[in-house]
Amino acid sequence: xxxxxxxxxxxxxxxxxxxxxGSPDESAAILAEQSRLIRRSxxxxxxxxxxxxxxxxxxxxxxxxTLYFGVLRIDPADPGAPVRDRFILSKGHCAxxxxxxxAFSGYFDPAELDTFMGPHSALNGHPNRTKVPGVxxxxxxxxxxxxxxxxxxxxxxxxxxxxxxxxxxxxxxxxEGSNWEALMSAAHYRLANLTLVIDRNRLxxxxxxxxxxxxxxxxxxxAAFGWQVREVDGHDHAALLQAFAPADGARxxxxxxxxxxxxxxxxxxxRVEWHHKVPTPDQxxxxxxxxx
Amino acid sequence: MTVLDTAAPxxxxxxxxxxxxxxxxxxxERVVAVCNDSVGSSNLVGFREEFPDRLINVGIAEQNLxxxxxGLAAAGLIPFVCAAGPFxxxxxxxxxxxxxxxxxxxxxxxxxxxxxAYGELGPTHHSVEDLSWLRALPGLDIVxxxxxxxxxxxxxxxxxxxxxxxxxxxxxxxxxxTAPTDPLERGRFLLARAxxxxxxxxxxxxxxxxxxAADLLAADGIDARVLNAAYIAPLDVEAIRDAATQTRAIVxxxxxxxxxxxxxxxxxxxxAQGRGPVVRALGLSEFAPTGSTxxxxxxxGLTGPAIAAAAREALAG
Numbered sequence: 001x002x003x004x005x006x007x008x009x010x011x012x013x014x015x016x017x018x019x020x021x022g023s024p025d026e027s028a029a030i031l032a033e034q035s036r037l038i039r040r041s042x043x044x045x046x047x048x049x050x051x052x053x054x055x056x057x058x059x060x061x062x063x064x065x066t067l068y069f070g071v072l073r074i075d076p077a078d079p080g081a082p083v084r085d086r087f088i089l090s091k092g093h094c095a096x097x098x099x100x101x102x103a104f105s106g107y108f109d110p111a112e113l114d115t116f117m118g119p120h121s122a123l124n125g126h127p128n129r130t131k132v133p134g135v136x137x138x139x140x141x142x143x144x145x146x147x148x149x150x151x152x153x154x155x156x157x158x159x160x161x162x163x164x165x166x167x168x169x170x171x172x173x174x175x176e177g178s179n180w181e182a183l184m185s186a187a188h189y190r191l192a193n194l195t196l197v198i199d200r201n202r203l204x205x206x207x208x209x210x211x212x213x214x215x216x217x218x219x220x221x222x223a224a225f226g227w228q229v230r231e232v233d234g235h236d237h238a239a240l241l242q243a244f245a246p247a248d249g250a251r252x253x254x255x256x257x258x259x260x261x262x263x264x265x266x267x268x269x270x271r272v273e274w275h276h277k278v279p280t281p282d283q284x285x286x287x288x289x290x291x292x
Numbered sequence: 293m294t295v296l297d298t299a300a301p302x303x304x305x306x307x308x309x310x311x312x313x314x315x316x317x318x319x320x321e322r323v324v325a326v327c328n329d330s331v332g333s334s335n336l337v338g339f340r341e342e343f344p345d346r347l348i349n350v351g352i353a354e355q356n357l358x359x360x361x362x363g364l365a366a367a368g369l370i371p372f373v374c375a376a377g378p379f380x381x382x383x384x385x386x387x388x389x390x391x392x393x394x395x396x397x398x399x400x401x402x403x404x405x406x407x408x409a410y411g412e413l414g415p416t417h418h419s420v421e422d423l424s425w426l427r428a429l430p431g432l433d434i435v436x437x438x439x440x441x442x443x444x445x446x447x448x449x450x451x452x453x454x455x456x457x458x459x460x461x462x463x464x465x466x467x468x469x470t471a472p473t474d475p476l477e478r479g480r481f482l483l484a485r486a487x488x489x490x491x492x493x494x495x496x497x498x499x500x501x502x503x504x505a506a507d508l509l510a511a512d513g514i515d516a517r518v519l520n521a522a523y524i525a526p527l528d529v530e531a532i533r534d535a536a537t538q539t540r541a542i543v544x545x546x547x548x549x550x551x552x553x554x555x556x557x558x559x560x561x562x563x564a565q566g567r568g569p570v571v572r573a574l575g576l577s578e579f580a581p582t583g584s585t586x587x588x589x590x591x592x593g594l595t596g597p598a599i600a601a602a603a604r605e606a607l608a609g
Contacts, residue, residue, distance in 0.1 A: 082368060086366070128394075129395055129396070130395075130396050136366060137362060137363075137366060137391060137395045137397065138390055138391070138394050138395040139390070140390065141386055141390050143355070144359060144386075144387065144390055144391055146359075147355065147356045147358075147359020147360050147362075147363065147387070147391075148359045148360070148362045148363040148366065148391055149363060150356070150359070150360050150363060151359060151360035151361060151362055151363020151364040151365075151366065151367065151371075152363040152364075152366050152367045153363070154348060154360065154363070154364060154367075155324075155363060155364040155365075155366070155367025155368065155369050156367050158324065158345065158346065158364075158367075158369065159367060159368060159369070161367075163367075177355070178355035178356060178359065178387075181350070181353035181355055181356035182356045182359065182360075184351070184353070184356075185350050185351075185353070185356055185360065188351075189348075
């Protein structure tokens with residue numbers, strides 16, 4: 001198991017404090033910069049590994065940056081603290097963006113990111129909690145994160161812990177039946193300490209979600225299942241910060257984050273083939289310039 | 293030498309399970325129960341009355357059931373996730389794999405009414421694939437208590453040393469084959485009867501039947517060793533190797549498919565030695581016809597006389 005990288009934890013603390021104490025504009029600017037760093041890291045990791053899921057990595061980046069640098073009550077130096085906010089990336093194939101975010105938060109040495117998907121690396125193509133500090137549960141097969149998050153939220157309540165649980169699902173992932181089982185449970189148990197974030201980039205591996213197995217009207221469905229729904233621009237950090245505020249009332253919160261798959265690099269944005277295509281060296285140079 | 297009293301009283305292991313769980317819940321607030329609308333069939337009525345908040349009924353939704361169990365374990369609780377064996381293992385196999393075994397969350401999966409306990413309800417309700425499916429998952433203990441005492445011990449052990457575990461909680465009534473004080477050691481078979489000619493390895497409901505077979509063999513002058521395979525994983529490789537070197541044949545008996553269960557595990561261990569005795573695996577290899585549990589056990593050759601006959605053949609072969 002890797003251990004915390006304390007110099008990086010100090011940097012994370014400074015950024016976290018700046019986001020908390022800054023004006024809304026200042027905070028958003030700081031989170032935008034963290035997002036840019038994460039995207040650059042993801043680009044480098046995928047370029048080295050010659051594998052990964054760049055489209056989804058880039059659509060979820062701003063969500064991850066906002067949570068880790070602006071919302072979650074965590075201590076990367078003590079990842080096993082009994083009382084902590086929990087985060088699950090249910091769309092585990094976007095591990096590169098999660099690993100970058102965790103490393104920049106200090107959970108482990110950012111130098112480890114160079115090993116992504118390399119032989120015997122802790123940084124598998126999908127996250128493994130027994131190897132990577134900060135990962136709460138192993139994901140990869142879709143439709144697993146939300147049920148586990150429901151259990152964590154219920155468990156925290158039973159233990160009397162002031163814990164918030166966040167889980168990010170892909171929008172295509174919402175086609176999994178297990179998610180709808182869990183949506184029912186969370187509403188039934190009135191888990192106001194649970195926030196589901198749906199990375200609504202409207203693309204899945206093979207086609208547009210609405211051409212495959214349409215999710216619309218997604219907000220209505222979630223509301224009908226008993227959730228409080230907040231719909232935001234998933235790349236607007238100020239809006240995300242607001243959307244991640246605690247629940248009003250006793251219902252769990254679903255944030256539909258409208259995103260662009262491949263966000264940040266013009267030729268990758270909103271194109272189905274970039275689900276897991278690997279950029280050529282030339283494309284990486286171009287992408288790096290766009291993320292400068 | 294243990295001689296099985298065929299008139300001995302028999303017990304539904306779910307009763308011991310429920311009593312022990314409730315007792316442990318009183319002493320340890322981390323103990324919670326999770327079920328899929330199976331409060332009655334999992335014998336959790338008493339638990340619900342005493343600890344309504346700690347009985348989480350997710351309804352008929354087994355994928356969510358196991359995922360919620362993993363989340364509760366991650367939060368620091370000790371969840372006993374209870375559902376009829378076939379649905380707990382079949383419907384949510386990927387959750388058991390990814391959320392429990394691979395994620396190493398300390399969930400206690402309780403497969404209620406396993407094997408062919410549901411008799412006439414048919415193969416959809418039989419849990420005879422569970423041992424094959426779950427033995428394929430690294431990091432998951434598989435416990436098959438043979439009687440009410442071992443059931444209590446399995447529950448106690450799960451709280452004392454929580455780890456990803458599947459426990460078969462039997463419904464088909466069985467006689468006692470152990471004493472309340474006999475230890476249930478992780479990864480160890482229990483020696484139910486010493487013997488040197490042939491080894492009979494039974495698990496769960498088949499332990500008392502293997503003992504009955506040993507009595508029949510004794511009448512023929514055949515000295516049968518009987519092992520109670522209370523743990524299928526981790527496997528007691530040492531006891532199997534001893535049986536392979538000290539006795540001339542091994543017969544395994546399980547209320548489960550032989551393709552990947554106890555028999556397969558024993559055969560793999562014996563074969564790895566290079567030279568070993570014949571291994572005869574008794575169990576299922578097809579979907580059951582309509583019938584009561586007793587009828588089906590007889591149909592598949594899972595009785596004392598049938599086990600004894602298999603042992604004689606193995607010794608002759």
